[in-house]
Every structure is written in C-alpha cells, then in structure tokens.
Amino acid sequence: MQVVAISKPRNSHEEKLLHAQFELRARVFSGRLSWDVEVKDGIEKDRFDALDPTYILAVQTDGLVTGCVRLLPAVGPTMVNDVFSALLADGRLYSHAAMIESSRFCVDTASDQGRGDSSIHETTLAMFAGIVEWCVAHRFTEIVTVTDLRFERILSRAGWPLNRLGPSIRIGSTAAVAGTLPADRDVLLHLMPSNYRSQITPPSQRAA
Template identity: 40%
Template sequence: MIIVIDAINKHLFSDLLDEMFLLRGRVFGERLGWEVTIENGREIDQFDAMDPLYLLGLDEDGEVISCVRTLQTTGPHMLSDVFSSILDGEPPIRSSRIWESTRFCVDTARLTRDGSASAIARATSELMIATLETSRDAGITDIITVIDPVMNRVLKRSDNAPYDYVGSVTPMGKVSALAALLDCTDERIERVRAFAGISGRVLATEEEVLALRAAARMRNGQGNHDRKASLPEPAAVLAAAHAPASLQLSAG
C-alpha cells in the first residue's frame, strides 16, 4: 500500500511523515553513513521545506516501510545544489517534465524480521511502480535519481534499469553516488509489474490509509472503543488497496 503525500494533504499524515524522517535517519545516517543532518533520529533537509511530493509504503499495520521524495528540477533540488560534484562541471538538467527522485529507501530491518527476503523485493517494487505511475499521470516524462551502486543493481535486477546516466560515480559517505535517468513510460511500468508479479493497483486512497491507521490504533488500545465497529478490518483495507494484485514475489 502506497500513499502519496503533498502540500495539500500533509496535514492528515503528519505522523506518517515523522515515521518517514526516522526511517531516513536510520538508512542514510546510520546504515549508509551519508553526510546528512540527523536531529532526534530524524533526517530532514532544506528540500523537505519546499513541499515536495512523497510516496510512502505502508505495511499491514499502517506503519512506514519505504519512502521516496520527488522534486521539480526547475528549482533547487539535490543534484543541482548538493550533489553537483556528480555532474563533473556540466549544468544540471532542468525541465518542467523531469522530476528528481531522492531519499528512496526501504526498512530492510523491519521487513526481514520474519526471515523473508521477498517482502523487501515486493516493497521495493511497489514503491518503484507507484513512483513511475504517479509521475506519468502528472505529465512527467522522466525521473532523474541520485542512487548508490547497490540501488543501481536493484533497478537492473527488477527490469527497471536506467536508460542513461549523468556525470560520474562520486564518493559519498560510506558508499558512492551516481545520477540515473528513468523514463516514465507504460512499457517500463509493465516491466516492473511483470517482474514483481503485481497486477493490481498499488496506490491507496487517503480514506483507506486513515482507516488502516485508525484500526491499528484500536488494536494497540489507543483509539476510542466505540468507533471500532465502524472501521473496516485491516485485511479488508489491504485487500481493497491491492486487489487484484498477487501477493507473491520472487526475489530476483
């Protein structure tokens, strides 16, 4: 289940955004060792103040397990203002039809608690599909994304290989970084869907996510017991969000 959060609906999902910043802190600050600012465990930078568009992946309890941030390239963005060394002196790409995708990460620690690597592959593929579909539907033709070599291999394995690269591979913390280009075409989306075995929709509505979160709070004793009967069961919410998507994914 993927929820799209932007300037219009972020007031409804401030708790999810907080979970996202904590996840980014764990991944980019602790695991990857990137030179990012961490405060109270949260990784937040100047671009988060620009009302970007976020896509957040949620598990069956409505908790954040993956995330990505997108920004227009016509204004300030990471490749032009932070990772410009990748460009080797070349000017950054700027177009109203190209979005920058950054801070793509998956909570691998949480998803492997049951010992299943397929959960990571599915969460990654769902987030890729949702990002491409959301971009395509907004009239975006291409995504430029700053990734590390591991993510580059993940993209290739999931039949989502970049069609081109910009600049060069540059050291960044414990890993290296590079800028890749992905077209937001139906063909690319179908390739990723076929790889992951996902045939249904991956994007959830605001109502579905709010109901899922409310149901989770009820189970944890944080909600009003009197409202419980009026809320859909989490399984029903997930079924509606993913139907008729297959629940099986082979880790390629």
C-alpha cells in the first residue's frame, strides 16, 4: 500500500485514481453508512469537489483505492462553516491560513490488505499519517473536521484526540461533532505505521 496526494490530475493514471475514490465514497457513504449524499453513475461528489481540493489516497499494490480524504484551505468555503455551523460553539469557524479542512474521509475496511494486527485498520493509520505528512510539507499546522462519535473514538485510540469546537448534535442517523487536530512532525512520527510508504513529500524535502 502507498499513500499519494493528488490535486489536479497530471495524467490518465491519476484521473483513474480520482474516479476510483469517488466510487469508494459512493460505496461507503451512500451504501454502507446510508448518508444523504448525491450519487450519480456510481460516484459521489458535492460542490466542494469543484473547489480544487487536494485528495489523499491509499492505493493498494493491485491498484485499488481503499482510502481517501479531501483537503481544502479553511479560509475558503468549507463544510464545517457552510454546512455544519450548528456544530460550532457560536456558529462560526475561526479559521487561519495554517488551517486545513479534512472531509469525506473513508476507508474500505473490508479490504484484506492493510488489516494487520492492530485494533485500527492499517489503511486508516496510513491515511492519518498521509494527511499529516501533506500538512507538514505545505505548512499547515491545524486540521478542522466534522466526524461522528465512533470515529472520534478511533482518533483517540490512535493517540490523536479531537479538540471539540462545540456540542455533539444528531444529524440524520449520526451523532456528529466538529473539532481540530494538530499537524506536525511529532504527530506524524506517532501515527506512521511501520510499513508506511508515501509519495507525498519529495525526497529532496525529507529530513535526513
């Protein structure tokens, strides 16, 4: 498994990877979780995908995309501020230039690759590390996100607890919460699985 970052696809291979992650989102959010999302022709997209986000993907050795997340600068339009402001203590996100929003995080936990011996799927841990590695490489120090209580517990088990920004509120069938997570090299080293591989940071920028 390898973690990659794609903004604007540079070739047909990256286009195929992005299409695969939209299919994964449809299977997880609409199929498995029954979220109220729009699925058309087997893919799940929303208006925030039109804002030139960066996507972090977990790609297995057979080319399958089994993990994905979308990253957008928090100083622009975000799901936290524009869709889920009720989860914020005073209805407003106090964003800054070093804050990034993470949304549409999902992992195909049915995949045998990445299952490992941990209580947390290795693909999930690799995705966490990939998000933080990308943030460090691009000088983002804080991640804001909306998640459910189950995933908040996973973050705590991983040693990356969410700092809540407001109350937990039931949205549809899900108890949701907004919060922030730190992103720095210490967090990266803590989250990184032993077999972690990525193409996010160019070799010339990696620490010796």
